[in-house]
Amino acid sequence: MLAQQKHHIIDLFSAALQPIIAGTDLHPTVTLERPRDPAHGDIACNIAMQLAKALKKNPRELAQSLVTAVMADPAHVNLIAAAEIAGPGFINLRLTAAAKQEVVKVVLQQGAAFGKSNIGEGQKVLVEFVSANPTGPLHVGHGRQGALGDAMSSLFQTQGYEVTREFYYNDAGVQIATLATSVQARAKGFKPGDTAWPESAYNGDYIADIARDFLDKKTVEASDGAPATASGDMEDFESIRQFAVTYLRREQDLDLLAFGVKFDNYYLESSLYKDGKVNSAVEALIAADKTYELDGALWLRTTDYGDDKDRVMKKGDGTYTYFVPDVAYHIVKWQRGFGKVINVQGSDHHGTIARVRAGLQAVNVGIPQGYPDYVLHKMVTVMKNGEEVKISKRAGSYVTVRDLIEWSAGDAVAADGSRDLTRGRDAVRFFLISRKADTEFVFDVDLALSQSDENPVYYVQMAHARICSVLAQWDGDKATLGEVDLSLLSAPREASLMAKLAAYPDMLEHALEELGPHQVAFYLRDLAGELHSYYNAERVLVDDNQLKLARLALMVATRQVLRNGMALIGISAPNRMQRDPIEVVAQIAGQD
Helix, strand or coil: CHHHHHHHHHHHHHHHHHHHCCCCCCCCCCCCCCCHHHHHEEECCCCCCHHHHCCCCCCCHHHHHHHHHHHHHHHHHCCCCEEEECCCCEEEECCCCCHHHHHHHHHHHHHCCCCCCCCCCCCCCCCCEHHHHHHHHCCCHHHHHHHHHHHHHHHHHHCCEEEEEEEEECCCCCHHHHHHHHHHHHCCCCCCCCCCCCCCCCHHHHHHHHHHHHHHHCEECCCCCCEEECCCCCCCCHHHHHHHHHHHHHHHHHHHHHHHCCEEEEEEEEHHHCCCCCHHHHHHHCCCCCCEECCCCEEEEEHHHHCCCEEEECCCCEEEHHHHHHHHHHHHHCCCCCCCEEEEEEEEEEEEEHHHHHHHHCCCCCCCCCCCCCEEEEEEEEEECCCCCCCCCCCCHHHCCHHHHHHHHCCCCHHHHEECHHHHHHHHHHHHHHHCCCCCCEHHHHHHHHHCCHHHHHCEEECCCHHHHHHHCCCCCHHHHHHCCHHCCHHHHHHHHHHHHHHHHHHHHHHHHCCHHHHHEECCCCCCCCHHHHHHCCCCCCCCCHHHHHHHHHHHHHHHHHHHHHHHHCCCCCCCCCCHHHHHHHHHHHHH
């Protein structure tokens, strides 16, 4: 159901309620939803059940009174075909054929804007995701964060929010020292397994690559920050550290580029110390009397905010625990004007939530409870050739995002003869958001390579390509389709397809409310299924010119919504699939 139609029906019910609630203090809100079973109708409303007790009326009788009033209002004629009472007082509505067909015209008019709204206009949102330590290539967990965070950002943008995508670099602490020590050992000629190899060192081949380029005195530059030129001196630990961090930030930039994810801003943990933000946060907590000293350490009273025990902020050696800079960082986010902040992180960060939120409440600067929001994702298991893949030669201990993209691309070749990683990127992005973040996910490389209906991204892209192939057989002007007679779209499969198109805007709203971009993937799979079913049931390029034009309009509208959804989650919308330019044409020729 389209937004305008939804508001129209709500207005009809609100008008019908006025004489019923007159003289009371009731201010009911009419809500509409889709019945789980389409056989029950197109729209359901439970307002009678909500109000029955307060009005001391039988809910079914109240529902009948509302239905009678709504159906007596002349404004319902072109919108509601029938209304019935079900169960204890549900009101089920069936839309007119004209109301269902209206979606085709609206999609053709709005194009890429279909599904968008301005409910978030004027509101700033920061989505922080990936935020990998610059100590190695991005792993598949970072890939899941990248797919989730980027799609979530796009969801907010569709609803009018001003969105900033941010990457937080943990470029301070023990892990950075370990990185530098690992590179230094490689530069000195040691390798994993040697007696002199540090026990905590990183073992991937990338460490050897960094060491070689450091000794060659190369210069590297990341997407944000000053370039680093190696001194070549294997005893120059600070130069090794700076060069290694910048080198890996650049490598992560290349991983993100291959993944099609871009950030608006990069924020360095080290800057929080350099700019005094960490010290300022600690001083604010001390001034608020939310800390105490015990056993040589500084503690935060996190139990005042629901934590199971107080937490150490500053250890006896003078160093801060890891959640303290996180508190400082989120104070900065608030000061930058972001009233809404989403952090997409691994489920191993669960313990951090209470501590960070407690710190933000304790500084008492007006930050609301529950700030920031967290979306925590679970592990990704990678299967290839029927077996679990646990390590990568590149990383030494885990599968990288780039591994996954390259494996899922197969032997695809671009027009210029180079290897085409688009198919791999599309598969990885679609697969990694196709489940709720809090569920574990198995990424099956063999399925990602499959050119069959079992591969969901192929199934969706094939629907788009199939429509493009139909349109390629028609030599008319697409601009003329906006004026066709849509009343001819009366076949059952056409009604189902149009209903799915009309559900797109509501789906976006629900996905945003639940911070669940997986719903977009579900929707695209369902829409593709409706398209394939319709294509197999009805001919598009029929002899009747008016019917043909109406069906072509439906095809163009469906293609547009597929494009909108695929663009939102960052996958391409190919005009034809690599395997079947001849097969697709043959299928269409078989229809005609």
